[in-house]
Amino acid sequence: DTGVSQDPRHKITKRGQNVTFRCDPISEHNRLYWYRQTLGQGPEFLTYFQNEAQLEKSRLLSDRFSAERPKGSFSTLEIQRTEQGDSAMYLCASTRAYEQYFGPGTRLTVT
Amino acid sequence: RKEVEQDPGPFNVPEGATVAFNCTYSNSASQSFFWYRQDCRKEPKLLMSVYSSGNEDGRFTAQLNRASQYISLLIRDSKLSDSATYLCVVNDFGNEKLTFGTGTRLTIIP
Numbered sequence: 001d002t003g004v005s006q007d008p009r010h011k012i013t014k015r016g017q018n019v020t021f022r023c024d025p026i027s028e029h030n031r032l033y034w035y036r037q038t039l040g041q042g043p044e045f046l047t048y049f050q051n052e053a054q055l056e057k058s059r060l061l062s063d064r065f066s067a068e069r070p071k072g073s074f075s076t077l078e079i080q081r082t083e084q085g086d087s088a089m090y091l092c093a094s095t096r097a098y099e100q101y102f103g104p105g106t107r108l109t110v111t
Numbered sequence: 112r113k114e115v116e117q118d119p120g121p122f123n124v125p126e127g128a129t130v131a132f133n134c135t136y137s138n139s140a141s142q143s144f145f146w147y148r149q150d151c152r153k154e155p156k157l158l159m160s161v162y163s164s165g166n167e168d169g170r171f172t173a174q175l176n177r178a179s180q181y182i183s184l185l186i187r188d189s190k191l192s193d194s195a196t197y198l199c200v201v202n203d204f205g206n207e208k209l210t211f212g213t214g215t216r217l218t219i220i221p
Contacts, residue, residue: 043209
């Protein structure tokens with residue numbers, strides 16, 4: 001499978017714990033995006049990378065959130081001190097030029 | 112006001128019928144427009160781009176009215192497999208992010 005992959009697919013954590021998600025984009029894609037989707041809503045932009053550089057961050061991305069793409073390939077999204085409001089589907093997408101291809105998402109449940 | 116607004120539905124439509132979705136966007140500087148399809152508990156997938164001249168892909172027709180900041184999607188001869196949520200998506204000039212509407216849920220009834 002040469003599409004965007006995300007790991008884990010599901011994560012259940014207790015409030016206050018830290019979680020980290022991984023995204024592996026399509027190999028030749030230089031741009032990588034993170035979005036968050038809650039029930040009944042469309043995806044909301046969080047941040048994006050061009051190669052290893054993080055070029056834009058949404059105001060949704062509080063200081064508890066950090067994203068990296070250290071070698072311009074895979075990316076990680078970490079949430080520290082999780083809150084119940086962080087429960088959502090976290091989607092990763094990548095592109096080389098135009099169409100953004102989405103991964104299957106990581107569904108986070110904070111209890 | 113939301114940047115991209117859609118009627119959330121649900122739309123319950125008999126198989127074979129024609130269904131139309133509408134979407135409005137608030138930023139007049141928006142440059143690129145898309146319809147994405149999202150199946151239940153799956154990721155969004157690009158259905159089609161929307162061009163000023165209007166464009167058609169099989170049973171699907173998309174139109175853009177820049178003056179009214181309005182985008183539409185028409186599905187003709189609907190199939191059971193068209194059941195999904197349809198997301199209206201806008202990309203602003205010089206801005207890499209996609210801005211999604213809340214989506215319109217469509218169910219095709221046999």
